[in-house]
Amino acid sequence: MDPRANAPSSIVEWTEAEKYQNSFLIHEQDDTLELILENSINHGLPSHMPVSAGEGKFLNLLIKCLGVKRVLEVGTLGGYSAIWMARAIPEDGKLVTLELSETYAQVAKENIAQAGFGDKCQIIIGPADETMTSLRPDIPFDMVFIDADKKSYPKYFREAKRLVKKGGVIIVDNVIRYGNVHDKSVNDENTVGIRKLLADLKEDSRKGEIEATTIPTVGEKGFDGFLYAIKK
Numbered sequence: 001m002d003p004r005a006n007a008p009s010s011i012v013e014w015t016e017a018e019k020y021q022n023s024f025l026i027h028e029q030d031d032t033l034e035l036i037l038e039n040s041i042n043h044g045l046p047s048h049m050p051v052s053a054g055e056g057k058f059l060n061l062l063i064k065c066l067g068v069k070r071v072l073e074v075g076t077l078g079g080y081s082a083i084w085m086a087r088a089i090p091e092d093g094k095l096v097t098l099e100l101s102e103t104y105a106q107v108a109k110e111n112i113a114q115a116g117f118g119d120k121c122q123i124i125i126g127p128a129d130e131t132m133t134s135l136r137p138d139i140p141f142d143m144v145f146i147d148a149d150k151k152s153y154p155k156y157f158r159e160a161k162r163l164v165k166k167g168g169v170i171i172v173d174n175v176i177r178y179g180n181v182h183d184k185s186v187n188d189e190n191t192v193g194i195r196k197l198l199a200d201l202k203e204d205s206r207k208g209e210i211e212a213t214t215i216p217t218v219g220e221k222g223f224d225g226f227l228y229a230i231k232k
Contacts, residue, residue: 011220011222014218014219014220014222014223015219015220017218017219018052018054018218018219018220019220021054022053022054022057025057026053026054026057032083032114032115033053033080033083033084033115035114036078036079036080036083036111036114036115037050037078037080039078039107039110039111039114040077040078040079040080040107040111043078043103043107044103045077045078045104045107046077048221049077050077050078050080050081051080051081051084051147051173052219052220052221054217054219055081055173055217055226056080056081056084057084059081059084059085059088059145059171060084060085060087060088061088062143062169062171063085063088063089063143064088066142066143066169067142068088068089068093068142068143068169069089069090069092069093069094069142070093070094070095070096070137070139070140070141070142070143071085071089071093071094071095071096071141071142071143071144071145072095072096072097072098072132072135072141072143072144072145072160072163072164073085073095073096073097073098073144073145073146073147074097074098074128074132074144074145074146074147074148074156074160075097075098075099075128075146075147075148075149076097076098076099076104076105076108076123077099077104077108077147078104078107078108078111079097079107079108079109079111079112079115079121080111081145081147082095082097082108082112082117082121083111083112083115083117085145086112086115086117086120086121087117089120091120093120094120094121094122095117095120095121095122096121096122096124096141097121097122097123097124098123098124098126098128098131098132098148099123099124099125099128100125100126100127100128100148101125102125105123105125108123109123128148128152128156129152129155129156129159132155132156132159132160132163133159135159135163137163140163140164140165140168141163141164141165141168142164142165142168142169143164143168143169143170143171144160144163144164144168144169144170144171145170145171145173146160146170146171146172146173147172147173147174149190149193150174150177150189150190150191150193150194151189151190151192151193152193153172153175153193153194153196153197154193154196154197154200156172157170157172157197157200157201157229158200161204161209161210161231164231165231166231166232167230167231167232168230168231169228169229169230169231170227170229170230170231171226171227171228171229172197172226172227172229173224173226174194174224174225174226175194175197175198175214175224175225175226175227176214176216176217176223176224176225177190177191177194177224178222178223178224179223181194181195181198197227201227201229208232209231209232210229210230210231210232211229211230211232212227212228212229212230213227213228214226214227214228215227215228
């Protein structure tokens with residue numbers, strides 16, 4: 001039987017399908033993470049913006065399998081993704097996360113401390129593009145995770161290339177946006193920003209600087225996906 005015949009076709013069905021998979025595979029979605037999500041919502045942070053548990057677990061596994069010690073995150077929100085990553089970073093590692101909103105950063109600081117990673121995570125408040133431009137780390141980052149305002153993705157990725165080590169990984173979230181990126185009739189600033197990022201990546205690939213692919217996803221976040229890139 002062709003599995004497409006009864007394929008889920010709505011976000012409700014996609015969410016249930018994802019929850020079913022996660023019920024077998026994700027045991028780290030514990031009380032701590034649930035309380036952190038609840039605390040973020042109680043402080044007025046948007047509930048739809050954090051990564052899903054599945055993507056949090058993916059970032060966690062990626063850090064473990066690549067031996068990542070130094071991570072730069074662009075877009076802290078309430079610290080949910082930062083905590084997933086911090087759980088995989090070794091004791092001698094560090095996560096630096098950038099957040100524009102002082103309110104979000106304060107909530108994230110509370111959440112990260114509650115999870116026991118206050119010493120491992122550094123939150124820098126301010127416009128991410130300006131902060132990234134000013135960073136001059138003695139040791140390059142092993143991995144960069146970008147999940148912030150989409151219109152600025154080209155700028156963030158350009159700086160991420162400079163800040164990540166050769167062979168390092170750059171993950172960019174929310175690059176499919178329900179398939180709207182390819183629809184030229186959709187021209188909001190976020191969609192246009194992702195198109196510009198893809199055009200820049202094509203040139204980076206042609207010059208031999210970056211190898212990348214997009215991984216489409218469906219689930220509780222709807223139809224979206226993330227970009228996986230390696231600095232050559």
